[in-house]
Amino acid sequence: MDQTTRRGLLIILSSPSGAGKTTLARKLMGWDETLRFSVSATTRPPRRGEEDGVHYHFVSEARFRNMVAEGEMLEHAHVFGHFYGSPLGPVKEAIEAGRDVLFDVDWQGAQQIARSALQDHVLSVFVLPPSIAELRRRLVERGQDAPEVISKRMQKSWDEISHWDGYDYVLVNGDLEISFARLKTIVEAERLRLAQQPGLTDFVRGLQSEFQESEE
Ligand code: 5GP
Numbered sequence: 001m002d003q004t005t006r007r008g009l010l011i012i013l014s015s016p017s018g019a020g021k022t023t024l025a026r027k028l029m030g031w032d033e034t035l036r037f038s039v040s041a042t043t044r045p046p047r048r049g050e051e052d053g054v055h056y057h058f059v060s061e062a063r064f065r066n067m068v069a070e071g072e073m074l075e076h077a078h079v080f081g082h083f084y085g086s087p088l089g090p091v092k093e094a095i096e097a098g099r100d101v102l103f104d105v106d107w108q109g110a111q112q113i114a115r116s117a118l119q120d121h122v123l124s125v126f127v128l129p130p131s132i133a134e135l136r137r138r139l140v141e142r143g144q145d146a147p148e149v150i151s152k153r154m155q156k157s158w159d160e161i162s163h164w165d166g167y168d169y170v171l172v173n174g175d176l177e178i179s180f181a182r183l184k185t186i187v188e189a190e191r192l193r194l195a196q197q198p199g200l201t202d203f204v205r206g207l208q209s210e211f212q213e214s215e216e
Contacts, residue, residue, distance in 0.1 A: 005199030006191060007058050008095040010118055011035075012103045012110045012167075015127035018138035018155030020173040025104050026128060028187070036104045037092045041067060044082035048146050049195035057087070075105065075112030080149075080156065084109070095121060099189075107163035114166075123181065123190045131158075131173035 011028075015021035029035055040058040043064050052058050059067070066082045068076055076085030086103060094101045095118065103109065114122050129135040135157060139150050164170055167188050173179040190196065 006098050006195070007196050007198060008098050008121060009100040009123045009187070009190060009196065010091070010103065010121045011100055011187060012105060012113060012122060012123070013127065014105060014107055014110050014160070014163075015173075016129065016135060016160040016165065017153045018135045018142065018157070019127045019129040020138075020176060020179065021104060021127045023213055024171075024173070024180060024183055027176075028102060028183060029173060031184060032100075034099055035089065036099055036101045038091060038101050038105075040084050040086055040105070041073075042082055042084045044080070044084075050105070061196070072210040074116060075109045076205050077106055077108035077112075079106050079108075080134075080152065086113070087196060088114070091118070100191075107160055107166065110163075111166065120166075120195070123146070124167040125169045125171060125186060126164045128161065128164060128170060128172045130172055 013021050013025050025037070029037055038059055039053065039055070041059050041064060043059060043061045044056075046052065046056070046058050050056065054105055061083065064085065066075075067073055067087070068085065073085040074088040074091055076083060078084075086105060086109060091101050103112070103113065110124050113119070114124060128132070129138070132154075136150075136154060139145070145153065156191055171179045171182055194200065
């Protein structure tokens, strides 16, 4: 192991719908190609432009229940009348390879991952909207959902926001570029934590040998 060896992070992004989490996740993926996105399984139907296996694995309820029963989910939750869950296999694979995984999950998922066997790898970030009016505007402008769905999502937003203080970091997303810059800073700092760099012990031993030799 050299000093650059890192343990993988599980980077969890949560927010109410429309606070900018998905855009931030996309930007983070574009910034660092080594990041792996955890493609969730869901029983909800695809929206326009969503691709199976890219945005979500779109599965039947029977398949979803089977994945949970077989222990194939790191976490799962019921959101807006549909099931969502993070498949465990790709996460384990990435962590074993020292790679970071990015999750776009709700507070229930964040809590379950933070209590899982992989809890030491967790970095959780909550994204708040600058105002409720702005949150509603973003949901309406997105134009992807019917008015009654938007109203349901606004109610769910309150539920989501009420869990804001269970996260390691909180971003108020008024300006996307500023929030993105802050998110990168958070990720870069967390990667440098002592606990994230197990190779440092050997590296410092090497420094010690070099030091002793140079003093002889
Ligand atoms: P959407 O249907 O808008 O894509 O997602 C609805 C909500 O479900 C979002 O808050 C999103 O973060 C959350 N979500 C997506 N995938 C998962 C998952 O695998 N687990 C959990 N717990 N929540 C998820």
